[in-house]
Amino acid sequence: ITIDKHYLERHPKKTIHNENVLNKLKDDENTINILVPIQYKKYEKKIIRNYLEELKLLRYLEKSDDVPDEGHRVNIIWVKKGERFFTYHSEIGDVKNTIVNPIAIVELGYTNALNFEKYYSMTYAFESHLDDPYETIRKDLKKYQLDGAIPSVRAVYDTKIDNIKVLQKEIYKYTGLALLTSITFILTTLTFIQIYFKSYQFQIFLKRSLGYSYWSIHKWMLLFLVMLHVLMGALLLTSHNMIAISVFASITLIEALSVAFTFMKLNRENVNLVLKGKKDD
Incomplete structure (x- = not known):
């Protein structure tokens, strides 16, 4: 990346000896100043060779061997590992718009216009x-x-506003999709429970008649539903997204109440269906 002294005044950088980088710059037309993370120390000779060529390119717009040497020098200023450079560009860098561990050329104005x-x-x-x-x-x-x-x-804040507008549209879109998915999942679960009761209608009635508790009768079905939600919750926890986790917890609570009501209703209807051949008392 390329920065200038004003950037370093606004975003101070320290050398590996905790000195201000500005005090280590060589203000000379034949010198290129570069900030290099200390972990690249083993490539020092290669860096010097490459940036001598870069200096020729910046000054003469060519890397020809015919370009006079003029005592060109590379002033390497070693900075700490993990140094971050803010980019002022909404589409460059990580989530905080910073570039980590780059080699930075400090432009002092001696290059070709x-x-x-x-x-x-x-x-x-x-x-x-x-x-x-x-x-x-x-x-x-x-x-x-x-x-x-x-x-x-254009103000850098304008790009942020544009990004916010795009994110708002994405939020509305994904909120709608999440709501639709949640409703579908709850309906699928309730349908699955109804199919379960229909398939094991007589077994459930016999076990209940013999004194089995509702837990003993339905424990495998309930454990399956619990494990399914635990697995989904574990996948969400790895993302550390509190909004997603909160939404999932709310949906799980709504679904738990729906499942409890459905189980009570179907248990009652199951007895009536077996004894009377109809759901109502």
Whole structure:
């Protein structure tokens, strides 16, 4: 990634010796300053070789061996493992929009002017307290003849608002799907119980007539339903999503009450069906 001194002023970084990175920069046109995580120390020679070529590219826009050396140097500033760089881009980085353990080039303004067209036209973040933030970079855009190519700027908060709107639509969609799935699951469970009572109608009646408790008669059916919900709950717990877990707990409670009512109703109806051939008393 490429950052500048202003980025480091706003997001201070420390070296492995707990020193401010800004104090370790070499402000020299023949030097490229890079921040490198300490775990890449074993690749130091390769990093120096590659970034000497990168320096030539940034200054002369080519990596030809004919480019004069001019005492080019790579100033490696070793930073701690796990260093995070905020990106200001809603679609780059992890969930917090940070990039972990990158090699960061610190741009000090000594590179070819054409590089700034790339910086400004891709993702260039800056802070402004003006009513018209564009005025903050207008001078530099004119300097590199980019004011015509980049006529406007956009607040980083706008991208967040767009993302929030997209997420709201996703929430409504998945809430509807979750509700439909929950209703279907509850109806399927109740239908399964009715089929169970229909299939074992006489066995249930005989066991009840012989004094078996409802638990003894239906324990395997009830244990199956409990294990099914325990398995589903365990899968949700691994996601650590409290909203999903709360919704599942609510649905389970509703289903438990529905199952209890259905069992009592079907037990009563089962006796009437066997003795009288009809459900009602």
